[in-house]
Amino acid sequence: MAVKKSTKLDKKLDSFVAEKVQTIKLEDIISERFGRYSKYIIQERALPDARDGLKPVQRRILYAMQQMGIFSNKSYKKSARIAGEVMGKYHPHGDSSIYDAMVRLSQDFKMRVPLIDMHGNNGSIDGDSAAAMRYTETRLSKEAEALLADIDKRTVNFIPNFDDEELEPTVLPAKFPNLLVNGAMGISAGYATKIPPHNLKEVVKATIALIDEPDMPFSKMARIIKGPDFPTGGIVQGKEGIQSALKTGAGKVIVRAKTMTEEMAKNQDRIVVTEIPYEVNKAELVKSIDTLRVNNSIDDILEIRDETDQEGLRIAIDLRKGANAQFIINYLLKNTDLQVSYNYNMVAIMNHRPVLVGVIPLLKTYIEHQKEVITNRSNFELEKALKRQHIVEGLIKMVSVVDEVIKIIRSSKNKADSKENLCKRFDFTELQAEAIVTLQLYRLSSTDILALEEENRKLDEKIKELNEILTNEKVLLEVIKGELMYYHDTLGTPRLSQIEEEIENIKIDETQLITDEKVVVGITKDGYVKRSSLRSYNASNLPGLKEHDAILYEEEVQTLDTLLLFTNLGNYIFLPVHKIDDQKWGDLGTYVNNIVTISKDEKIIKVYCISNFKVNLNLLLATKQGMMKQVKLEDLEISRYSKPVRVMKLSKDDEVVSVDMNQKNNIVVLSQNGYALRFKTEELPLYGLTASGVKGIALSENDSASVAFYAKDSDEFYFLTNRGHIIKDNVYELPVYSRYRKGIMILERQKTNPHLVMSASRLSKTQTKDNVAIRILSDKTGLLMPLSEVKYTPNKFGKKIIDEKGYYIEVKNSINEELEEPIIVTKKEPIVIKKQEEKAPIVEEVLVKKEKKIRLSRLDLFDDDDL
Structure with a gap:
């Protein structure tokens, strides 16, 4: 294949590419361009200058209006005309950005000292936007004129505008410290500023004090500037935050209505x-x-x-x-x-770079700016005064030879010839000769000569004064102080915001917002929660339930009460009644996971309603593996309840099976295989919420604890089996053992389909007398019946109540039952029981003939009929 020869054109292209095209990494290009862009928006858009407190767009608006002659004593001009002037000459961006800046400068609820006086709708504190620029009219305010004063006397530097056809100032003369007086807000690349407004009188006094005492301690400055002074007033709290902000540029205060x-x-x-x-x-x-x-x-x-x-x-x-x-x-x-926090972030452009500074550096920068402004103005006025004095001296000299001057002028060919002849004859300068030949004849009167002499005397004084300012810094500072005091007196207004030293810590007791009334709360075994009025409850025949769900808890409570929902995973849910949605009793309710997030396999096992946590009550908790402990009720009160709270630490594969409250002198524990252990309450230690407790009952292999409850010696108890039978027993028939024993068997064990203890509930004589309700739950249904319907039967397997697998029984408390004095249990350290110290479970035993050991129990007294 033939190789194509390079042509002359190819060589030119290669030369052009090599000469014009650069090979640069993309990251370097982006980095360099973004750096330039960042520098631009930091210095030329978003952050204010420390000297005049203005952003470029604000400065351009005020300067353009000054150039147009729209002063505070002149008529208003259309805002659209001003925006067009600013956009066309100084600010090559959208007119909306210019007009928005104009509107803000005119809003007395945003600016402590408005710089623009606007006629028409300029927005409101309600967030209403201003009318279109074609409808509003604008002029400078007196305060803006103070910022622009002497700008035509070469006091500040000017630079070419974007198209090099106009000049614009880099900063305004600013006769008062506008940055602190009006504050500023802005966001740029990597920097943001948030400076609140301050009182003009306070800021001016602080500036004068700093001029008098350049090394002024901050404590003295803080006594002069008391804090922010917002145009909307309000109360500012937090002297410490104010002082931190004034000193460092960063701090936080609270502003309240x-x-x-x-x-x-x-x-x-x-x-x-x-x-x-x-x-x-x-x-x-x-x-x-x-x-x-x-x-x-x-x-x-x-x-x-x-x-x-x-x-x-x-x-x-x-x-x-x-x-x-x-x-x-x-x-x-x-x-x-009505109360918000305000965070200072006093960032401003100083020496062409953004700096976070306090008040003293800002005011020092302003003072240095004023020195430069007054010096430049004095140089300008001195040059002008010297020029005028030179002319006046020539005019005075001319008076003595006026006739000859007139003769020379008349004999000259033209103006230039007249000037040349006068200079040759009387040694006038070019400037003096120009003034003479342009002089009007009436100025030659004797009266005008006296006026020239008086003017020359005043010019002498002025030149002396200006030279004094330029050569003596003390005099220069006195001039700055005098001008500041003038604007202090003419523009200053009383403070609007009230300063309070301490931030008031507001604590709200939300219970004061709630009307205390009686309601009905229902909680189902599947975890649905609802609150209903008594009227809705009484009007409904049945509660709203899902299929196979049943009511676990149903009580009349007060809206100021709190529910404690204990779960099988060792947690409890703190649920104030007033936080539950008010619904009809026939509604399904709210799933508990929508109120407080719980685990997938977590379920509610017990609910208590608490009116007062400050009572001396304990709760009894027992787990499947026989771990038990008591906790104080007051430990369960919390202020934040967005998630479940740990009440008992569990080991692997363990779970809480029962919770009981209002301790008695006995604790009874039942195991699933039918063993019952009774021991004294004081034997079980009192622990904190994160402890796992101690062994309560000794369990044989393949056995587990089913329930534990407090009981008096005279109490009876019902226990429910997995086959739906209810069996009644007496506490006094259970021997009193030490904790961590096996106990005695109270339920005969069958080889096939045995009865297993699932749940139990204490039964006092008062409950029996009052015929309280008894609640029984199975996997698929729930029953609520009077106690009298559960007839006692001496059969060893009790009475069959439900067909499904039962798992929960509860005998309702009697309102007539007197509470005993609680058993006081002292808090102990967790007890670790070593295996060699564990004693064998105690059972009742009798020795009979032929040296055989026969175990007896109360079960031998019953018939063998199985209902």
């Missing part, structure tokens, strides 16, 4: 909000408060109205009779934007 109460009627108040935090949207604030009322988060608010008018801001909140106004104020401060 100013409120008061008015009496509407006897025992009925109204809350009135007169000032709200800075940059809080009033309409959104009113809406959020009303949402709390609509959602019944706070019942004592009848109505909320926005009554703001030309006299000032006013939000009225009408309360119900007897409502605690101060509590509701605290609740609203905590849960709405």
Whole structure:
């Protein structure tokens, strides 16, 4: 195959590529370009200059208006005209960005000292946007004129604009420290700034004090500038945060609304909000408060109205009779934007770079800027005064030879010839000759000569004064102080925000928001929870249930009560009654996992309603593997309850099988294979929530604990078997052993299809007398019946109640039963029992003939009939 020869054109292309095309890594290109872009938006867009406190767009707007002559004493001009001027000459971006900046500069709820005076709709504190720029009219405010003063006297540097056809200032002269007075907010690449407004009088006084004492300690500065002064007023809390921010540039304060109460009627108040935090949207604030009322988060608010008018801001909140106004104020401060935090981040451009600084460096930068401004102005005025004095001296000299001057001018050919002849004849300078030949004849009168001499004397004084400023820094600083005091007196206004030293820690007791009333709570074995009014409960025949579900807990409770839901995985759910959704009794309810997240295999085994956690009560917990412990009720009270809380530490494959409360002098434990152990309550230690407890009952292989409960000596108890039988027994018939014994057998063991103990419940004489209800649950159904329907039978396997596999029995408490004095159990360290110390389970034994050991139990007294 023939190789194609390179042509002359190919060589030119290769030469061009080699000369013009660069091979650079993409990451280097992006890094370099982004660096340039970042530098631009940091210095030329988002962050204010420390000297005049303005961003470039703001500076360009004010300068353009000054050039157009739209001063505070002149008529307004259309905003669209100004925006067009700014965009066409200085700011080559969209007109909307320019107009938005203009609007903000005019808003008295955003700017402590508005720099633009705008006619028309310029937005509102409710978040309403301003009218289009073609409708509004604008002019400079007096404060803006103070920032622009002397700009035409070469006081600041100018640079070419974007197309090199105009000049624009790099900074404004700024006759007061605008950065601190109006604050700033902005976000750029890697930097953000958030500087709150301050009081002009305080800032000016601080600047003057710093001029007098350049090494002023911060403590003295902090006494002058008390803190931020927001245009919307409010209360600023946190002296420590303010001082940190003023010193370092970073700090946090709390800003809260100013409120008061008015009496509407006897025992009925109204809350009135007169000032709200800075940059809080009033309409959104009113809406959020009303949402709390609509959602019944706070019942004592009848109505909320926005009554703001030309006299000032006013939000009225009408309360119900007897409502605690101060509590509701605290609740609203905590849960709405009536109180917000404000984080200082005082970043500004100093020496062409962004810096996080405190107040003293900012004011020193401003003072240095003023030195430069006054020096430049003095040089400009000195040059002008010297030029004028030179002319005046020539005019005075001319007066003595006026006739000859006139003769020379008349005999000259033209203006240039006249000037040349005058310079030759009288040694006038070019400048003096120009002034003479352009002089009007009436100025030659004797009166005008006196005026020239007076002007020359004043010029001498002025030149001396300007030279003094330029050569003596002390005089220069006095000039700066004098001008600052002038603007202090003419532009300063009283402080709007109130400063409080300490941040008030608001604690809300939410129970004060809840109306204490009686309701019915239902919890099913599958974990559905509902709360219903008594009216709905009484009107419904049956509760709403899923198939094969049943009610585990059904009680009348108060809305201020708390439910403790214990689960098989050693956790409990802390559930205030008022947090449960109010539903009809016939509704299905809310699945517990939608209230508090629980594990997939976690299920509720016991529920208690607690009205007061500060009582001396213990709870008894037992696990499948025979571990037991007591815990104090008061330890179960928590403030955060978004997830289940550990109540007992479990070993592998273990689970909690029973929970009992209101201790008696005995503890009875039943195992699944029918063994019962009774020991004294004081033998079981009291532990914390994270402990695993101690061995309560000694279990043989293939046996497990089913239930444990407190009991008195005189009590009876029912226990439920897996075959749906209920068997009754007596506590006093159980011998009292030590803890961790096997106990005695109370249920005969069958070889095929044996009865297994699943659950048990104590039965007192009072419960029997009052014929309380008894609840029985199986895998598929649930029964609630009077105790009298569960007839006692002496058969050793009791009475068959349900056909399905039973697993839960509970005898309801009697309201007439007197509580005993609780058994006080001291808290002990966890006990570790060594295997060699474990004693064999004790059973009742009798020796008979032929040296055979025969085990006896109370079961021999019963018939062998199996119901």
